[in-house]
Amino acid sequence: MIKMAYIPIGVPTFDLEAAQIQFDDSVKVLREISEDVLVPEKPLLTLNDLKAYLGSISPDFIVLQNLTFANSAYAQMVVQHINCPVILWTLKEPVVDGTRLRLNSLTGAYSAANLFHQMGRTDFQYVIGSPKEEEVKKTLNAAYKAAEMKYKLKSLQVASIGHTPQGFGFGAALDSDLARVFGSTLHFVEARELMDKARKMKDEDATHEKNESERKMKNIQLLPEENVLSHHKLYKAYKDYIEANGIKAIASRCWPDYFVDYGTPVCGVLGLLNDNKIAAACEADIYGAVTMFIGMELSEQPVFFGDPVSLNVEENSITYWHCGTAACSLAREDLGPETGVHPNRKIGPTMEFGCKPCEEATIFRVGRKPDGSFRFFIANGEALDKPKQFYGTSVVVKTKQNAKQIVENSVQEGWEPHFAVIYKDVKQELEMLAKLLKIEICNY
Template sequence: MTKFQVAYVPVGVPTFHLESAQKEFEKSIDLLNTITDAAIVPDKMLLSIQDLTNFLDTIEPSLIILQNITFANAAYASEVLKRFSCPVLLWTLREPVIDGGRLRLNSLTGAYSAGNALAAFRDGNFEYIFGAPQEERTKKTISACIRAAWLKNELKNLRIASVGHTPQGFGFGRAMDADMQKVFGATLESIEVRELIDMAKGYTDDECSEYLDKMTKCTVGLDKTPDNNRKDFARLCKAYKEYVDENNIGALSSRCWPDFFTAFGTPVCGVLAMLNDMGVAASCEADTYGALSMYMGMKLSEQAVFFGDPVSLDESENTITFWHCGTAACSIAREDTGATIGVHPNRKIGPVMDFGCKAADKVTVFRVGQKADGSFRFFVTTGSALDKPKQFCGTSIVVRTDKNSYDIVNQSVKDGWEPHFVVIYGDCSDELKVLGHMLEIEVCEY
């Protein structure tokens, strides 16, 4: 596991007003410590190249926050850049006093020197904030950068599994292990569906009873599912959970139809829902980039996310309804209904989840997608989840978008986006946009 570390690098020279600089130094450290417990800070301001190199010798950063505590020439930034390839946030301090007297810090001129070096080393791939430590915009930007860098680091530790192949016509979700490693840093492994089905068939009822008990406790109406389907669900859940645990899987995409209906007789939908509640991002229809999108959303929101298709547009409410057959986590069900159990809308076999999802003041709709040339891009839009009952058989969530819903649907279809999206509880759009920049992936805001 790669440990996450945020290195605060305050550079300057001793010829400016050091009393003012010291105050900004202390306030900056206080701010960072309120945002993260992963901050590594020097004992003093780094006012010479020697001070800088001594501090750089002690760190292994996942993110560098390079701050001009006073003016510093480009040699300081160059020293940092030649050592480390991690993301950099360049932080310029506001001049503390403008009174016709001495220029106290001259941080902004230093930022131009550092920015020029960053552009030369990184071709413009760095983050930037201008502002004092006490400003809300400063805190928001630094927080977003830290969380994005943390997620980038988590992706390096991710093992994602592809369970079976995508159905015909669903190739948009198929991932290559080399692409996954090169672009996101994650490790992709594959397993055939029949291997997990064979594992499931080998378990006894007693060996799987704990999974049936968990499903019973967190759902409503499981008793209406035929006994053999309940038991087969538990067998399948044990097979998936043991595979996930033994292989340290953080996200998986699973083939669902037709195999689990024809070769096993019980859908995998409920199993994927349970995995999502266990903190394992699990998508259906073998959509591996959908599972990756879910993983990112779950990490940022610290809760389960919704995975599904845009199926309905209502211009009068400015809403888009997202739906899928029944893989939503129990924890995002409406409180008035709970996580009700039903049957698959096409195959009429259960158990699958069958409910409307809970409301939220803020949600983010997100997707890791690919363009026709194979390059990656992020879909990002924001809105709120309305207090709506189940819209169709299966699970659904109705999102009132912040921008015009008709325009979002019209443009995203024309832009060739894949039909699976993730609805994340909370607004994490800033973090996703920064992450896209850090990964050198195009971010498409709708």
């Protein structure tokens, strides 16, 4: 959890009684968002008061509020003292009655925003409205979540387990790119190293993994015993590597190695990791793993990861599918997280189910452009109540915008073929995160 600081600035020549009411209401709202919020004893109505307060805090996120009008010197002092994400909050004028201007918060916001731009701080967020407005609360919370997400990305350890197959280079990444744009650290390990560790294990070494698999993966015991035991050991090898290195997201090699060299797919392993909120992308898609991590953290639950494979124009829906790496907790309740074999290689275990419905879903992708810059694909929709569409795992999303146009435009614009379906509407948080990271926003 990041530390938030409330900075209510103003001058004493406006209506201080009205300002105090706004101050008290604002504190209540911010404490609903986070218990760890720094609040001054009283409104900061002089530069000296502001300077003293700034010297006493070290926040990760700032709510800079024009409690009344304040000239740009106040904003300049904030920028010079603290470098972290900021949301600028303008209060609505409480009374319009032909008499005194009580707060003049909006003019103060223009002064502050102009100063931010002049000093190169164009990454600030903005909200206008009273503390009691639901839209204001929603925007403040989204800004906090975006700032928290940026903070989490700075400490993110990502692992590439093996390299991308031929023709899947869209998932490859440079460690310098991840560090420069997201602040994240990229680890590399060969897939054969983890396969070798799994082969050398005794059956009893993976007892805990066996118990978890049997508890979560429906009908896994019906598959060949050799494959099931190999799955348990591979899961143990992956978990050991992840825990030893503090990994929160992995991009794993899958075909052909695990079928040909190891004899058992990694699909079920990735599904269990996803279920435990370790973002696990297949086909060694590193930016896909980062995509999943962001979606998991913002929604606080596993996300679906897969290819767009089918368009239904009449239903205005897109089907997302993959061979069988979805988290067990995403399975429909009627059949549960069934287990089967890979649709092409006929070896298991893989996950085999249609995903549960969700009224508000977000389709998301961290994309890398040919010039090395990044962009966010963001689309909203509803995960429909649909059975499994093909062998493997699938989810059908009815999009808010025209599904056919989304497909046509995203193909024309060269997006990668892997997307995350997030089980929550996090569009606003993603847009704010993109602004903080200076990444292009592409809404579909």
